[in-house]
Amino acid sequence: MCSRETAGTAPPAGIERCIARHGRSPDELIEILHALQHQQGWLSPQTLACVARGLGLPLSRVLGVATFYHLFALQPPPPHRVGVCLGTACFVRGASALQQRLARRLAPGWVLEQLSCIGACAQGPVLLVDGQIAAPEAVACSDEVS
Numbered sequence: 001m002c003s004r005e006t007a008g009t010a011p012p013a014g015i016e017r018c019i020a021r022h023g024r025s026p027d028e029l030i031e032i033l034h035a036l037q038h039q040q041g042w043l044s045p046q047t048l049a050c051v052a053r054g055l056g057l058p059l060s061r062v063l064g065v066a067t068f069y070h071l072f073a074l075q076p077p078p079p080h081r082v083g084v085c086l087g088t089a090c091f092v093r094g095a096s097a098l099q100q101r102l103a104r105r106l107a108p109g110w111v112l113e114q115l116s117c118i119g120a121c122a123q124g125p126v127l128l129v130d131g132q133i134a135a136p137e138a139v140a141c142s143d144e145v146s
């Protein structure tokens with residue numbers, strides 16, 4: 001049991017093991033959150049409560065860290081995502097127009113995201129479809145992203 005709010009529910013699998021592996025020092029908070037997000041895909045309220053309890057920290061401190069860093073996801077991931085890089089190299093090669101076309105044609109269940117440079121500038125404009133680099137031509141030629 002991790003907190004009064006989660007009383008009666010089992011903690012998500014692996015949280016106690018993860019905390020034990022990293023140690024119970026508050027200095028390990030960010031590493032533990034990283035590991036749990038990698039494991040679970042996001043940080044649920046129950047997970048954050050368990051981490052706070054496991055490290056002996058106030059939940060407000062854990063929430064403060066989790067909400068400060070953009071790479072921590074506090075919502076479940078969407079089923080599918082397509083990201084458009086809007087870094088300088090991709091932008092000058094038409095990423096903004098591509099993003100607008102995609103926004104009009106996204107199928108249900110897809111989320112459109114803006115990305116910063118992912119280091120593949122020579123291939124720009126770069127799309128990431130479910131984490132994989134995809135050719136914009138392939139997406140632009142389909143009726144919708146699905």
Ligand code: FES
Pocket residue numbers: 085086087088089090091116117118119120121122124126
């Ligand atoms: S600017 Fe888009 S990958 Fe570098």
